[in-house]
Amino acid sequence: SQTIHQWPATLVQPVGSPLSLECTVEGTSNPNLYWYRQAAGRGLQLLFYSVGIGQISSEVPQNLSASRPQDRQFILSSKKLLLSDSGFYLCAWSRETQYFGPGTRLLVL
Amino acid sequence: AQSVTQLGSHVSVSEGALVLLRCNYSSSVPPYLFWYVQYPNQGLQLLLKYTTGATLVKGINGFEAEFKKSETSFHLTKPSAHMSDAAEYFCAVSPAGNTGKLIFGQGTTLQVKP
Numbered sequence: 001s002q003t004i005h006q007w008p009a010t011l012v013q014p015v016g017s018p019l020s021l022e023c024t025v026e027g028t029s030n031p032n033l034y035w036y037r038q039a040a041g042r043g044l045q046l047l048f049y050s051v052g053i054g055q056i057s058s059e060v061p062q063n064l065s066a067s068r069p070q071d072r073q074f075i076l077s078s079k080k081l082l083l084s085d086s087g088f089y090l091c092a093w094s095r096e097t098q099y100f101g102p103g104t105r106l107l108v109l
Numbered sequence: 110a111q112s113v114t115q116l117g118s119h120v121s122v123s124e125g126a127l128v129l130l131r132c133n134y135s136s137s138v139p140p141y142l143f144w145y146v147q148y149p150n151q152g153l154q155l156l157l158k159y160t161t162g163a164t165l166v167k168g169i170n171g172f173e174a175e176f177k178k179s180e181t182s183f184h185l186t187k188p189s190a191h192m193s194d195a196a197e198y199f200c201a202v203s204p205a206g207n208t209g210k211l212i213f214g215q216g217t218t219l220q221v222k223p
Contacts, residue, residue, distance in 0.1 A: 094209030
């Protein structure tokens with residue numbers, strides 16, 4: 001069966017520091033991968049999605065970037081965090097149906 | 110362009126009462142439709158989905174939803190609410206044949222009162 005992992009689970013970072021969140025998928029190959037952000041009290045915002053290694057589509061211009069160095073690895077990064085980057089970050093994989101990871105809670109102070 | 114509207118950001122029911130969470134969509138092609146549930150500080154869990162075939166779809170935890178093309182709706186129901194059903198629920202749509210990219214509604218928080 002397929003599983004999806006995200007780490008870290010929780011992160012507290014100062015404004016201006018870099019960010020790296022990692023997502024890995026097991027039990028499938030060549031999945032589509034997604035990064036979402038969920039701000040407090042708001043819905044899901046699709047940030048990036050990828051249909052293959054090195055192929056990244058950005059949905060919203062922002063302070064973040066994504067990379068897919070391996071087939072089942074998806075990384076969300078920032079060079080300098082902003083207060084507005086705080087939120088709950090969710091990774092998902094799909095073929096026909098999306099399945100979500102456990103999420104990373106990011107607090108930027 | 111596709112869109113999803115969930116009517117009511119908060120719904121409150123008594124334990125044992127009927128749960129009805131409303132979802133309407135717009136899509137230019139026959140859509141795939143999904144309901145997800147999110148418990149606090151967790152990821153989203155798939156409750157049920159409609160792709161093709163039978164329009165009444167049964168999911169986990171006693172939930173079901175009916176695809177009504179004429180009403181462009183995919184409402185989620187459960188005959189009897191349990192305290193453990195308290196969570197946030199998201200409806201989502203994906204055009205048929207899409208790679209899996211979804212458009213989500215804004216979510217409905219379900220409160221279950223004892």
